[in-house]
Amino acid sequence: MTTIKLHNTKTRQKEVFEPLDPDNVRMYVCGPTVYDRAHLGNARPVIVFDVLFRLLRHVYGPEHVTYVRNFTDVDDKINARAIENVGEGGDVNAEIARITEMTTQWFLDDMGALGALEPTQMPRATQYIGQMVAMIEKLIADGHAYEAEGHVLFSVESYATYGALSGRSVDDMIAGSRVEVAPYKRNPMDFVLWKPSSDDLPGWDSPWGRGRPGWHIECSAMSYELLGESFDIHGGGNDLMFPHHENEIAQSCCAHPEGGFAQVWMHNEMLQVEGKKMSKSLGNFFTVHDLLEQGYPGEVIRFVFLSTHYRKPMDWTEAKAREAEKTLRKWYAQAAQGVGTGEPYKPVINLLADDLNSAGAIAECHQLSLADDVSMLRHTLQFLGLMGDDVPAWASAPKADLSEFEVQLFEARKTAMKTKDFSEVDRLKSAFVEAGVEVRMSKERVELVPGPGFDPAKLEGVV
Numbered sequence: 001m002t003t004i005k006l007h008n009t010k011t012r013q014k015e016v017f018e019p020l021d022p023d024n025v026r027m028y029v030c031g032p033t034v035y036d037r038a039h040l041g042n043a044r045p046v047i048v049f050d051v052l053f054r055l056l057r058h059v060y061g062p063e064h065v066t067y068v069r070n071f072t073d074v075d076d077k078i079n080a081r082a083i084e085n086v087g088e089g090g091d092v093n094a095e096i097a098r099i100t101e102m103t104t105q106w107f108l109d110d111m112g113a114l115g116a117l118e119p120t121q122m123p124r125a126t127q128y129i130g131q132m133v134a135m136i137e138k139l140i141a142d143g144h145a146y147e148a149e150g151h152v153l154f155s156v157e158s159y160a161t162y163g164a165l166s167g168r169s170v171d172d173m174i175a176g177s178r179v180e181v182a183p184y185k186r187n188p189m190d191f192v193l194w195k196p197s198s199d200d201l202p203g204w205d206s207p208w209g210r211g212r213p214g215w216h217i218e219c220s221a222m223s224y225e226l227l228g229e230s231f232d233i234h235g236g237g238n239d240l241m242f243p244h245h246e247n248e249i250a251q252s253c254c255a256h257p258e259g260g261f262a263q264v265w266m267h268n269e270m271l272q273v274e275g276k277k278m279s280k281s282l283g284n285f286f287t288v289h290d291l292l293e294q295g296y297p298g299e300v301i302r303f304v305f306l307s308t309h310y311r312k313p314m315d316w317t318e319a320k321a322r323e324a325e326k327t328l329r330k331w332y333a334q335a336a337q338g339v340g341t342g343e344p345y346k347p348v349i350n351l352l353a354d355d356l357n358s359a360g361a362i363a364e365c366h367q368l369s370l371a372d373d374v375s376m377l378r379h380t381l382q383f384l385g386l387m388g389d390d391v392p393a394w395a396s397a398p399k400a401d402l403s404e405f406e407v408q409l410f411e412a413r414k415t416a417m418k419t420k421d422f423s424e425v426d427r428l429k430s431a432f433v434e435a436g437v438e439v440r441m442s443k444e445r446v447e448l449v450p451g452p453g454f455d456p457a458k459l460e461g462v463v
């Protein structure tokens with residue numbers, strides 16, 4: 001059996017992965033809060049842990065792996081969005097139901113387009129309120145949580161190893177984060193397990209009055225219900241390490257001290273835009289849907305993600321996408337001649353088994369392509385989620401021939417040099433750019449390079 005090694009955030013080391021039960025390998029990954037389109041950064045953990053899911057299924061057998069990824073469908077950001085949409089006096093609860101349902105489907109569609117398999121289970125937080133209340137009651141009974149002014153707070157001082165995952169002391173954490181100071185907190189680091197809800201917001205009856213759960217308790221309750229008090233892998237972006245994952249550990253380990261909660265913690269690095277994390281709050285984001293709409297095939301986006309190791313920051317660039325598309329077109333042309341589905345290339349499995357070296361796996365595919373091993377290339381692309389049963393339609397369509405337009409633009413430029421009137425050149429240039437074509441122009445020649453988002457329809461009647 002293939003030995004898998006994974007980098008464990010908890011020990012800061014690459015370790016040999018030994019599942020608690022090889023007949024049921026269990027993984028939990030924090031899923032999205034559903035109130036908007038997923039941005040490209042949100043796709044990173046989805047793709048990273050999809051690769052791991054595929055690898056685990058390959059090694060242990062598909063029926064021996066349980067992958068849980070939740071939907072957070074109760075959250076202040078959702079409430080705020082609903083209130084924004086319907087205004088004062090509107091039906092906020094109906095709007096919340098509409099938003100969460102719609103954006104959940106969007107998420108599934110977008111991630112499906114990126115070749116991500118559906119996890120075994122996708123629990124919605126609102127369906128596990130009873131389990132959350134039970135866990136909070138247990139934490140109170142055992143002295144790890146207290147009620148204050150309709151809130152229930154987790155007492156950080158009650159858990160001696162709080163902060164161990166990120167390796168920070170409580171003082172560091174207070175200094176480095178914006179902890180919400182509230183008069184009812186015994187310690188500023190204490191965090192909310194339950195809070196009161198006004199009548200117009202989602203709320204559930206509880207021993208502490210009508211209210212709703214805090215974010216962290218959701219993952220603890222759902223993972224306990226679906227995977228048990230200890231399981232193998234817990235994943236998410238490294239922006240969640242503190243406070244979210246520290247808080248999950250504190251809650252789960254205090255509520256179920258006999259279990260070890262997650263054995264291996266894995267965190268993907270961030271997708272960046274000019275050196276900064278892509279995020280909704282910074283406003284420097286674009287959505288997966290935007291890219292798909294612009295014509296970037298999901299396989300191209302996935303390929304770009306796989307080309308960088310998950311523990312390294314990565315940038316999305318147009319140049320990377322163009323290169324990925326070129327490579328995939330070449331590979332698909334070869335893979336189309338391969339037969340059926342079958343076992344992926346063993347060296348690719350070995351690279352992925354080495355802490356998900358997906359960049360190395362892509363390099364191995366280049367080798368298969370050079371060797372013209374068309375069937376092995378086909379099976380390996382299928383395994384990596386870069387190809388389904390067949391070559392995707394976009395790749396089998398012939399690449400646009402723009403040579404006629406290159407001549408047209410070259411002639412227009414020559415004329416403009418004489419007349420000093422560049423308006424026609426500018427008009428043509430912007431029409432090409434608008435249609436998703438890169439224009440390279442020099443004295444000697446004009447080159448038109450269609451990008452992945454090229455839409456020939458946009459050129460009709462314009463040039």
Ligand code: AMP
Nearest residue numbers: 032033041042044045236237270271278
């Ligand atoms: P959120 O909806 O913000 O809780 O994020 C959902 C998931 O996306 C979490 O696992 C985050 O860690 C991850 N995530 C958010 N922004 C980025 C980013 N820029 N790069 C990679 N992962 C991200």
Ligand code: ZN
Nearest residue numbers: 030219244248
């Ligand atoms: Zn979580």
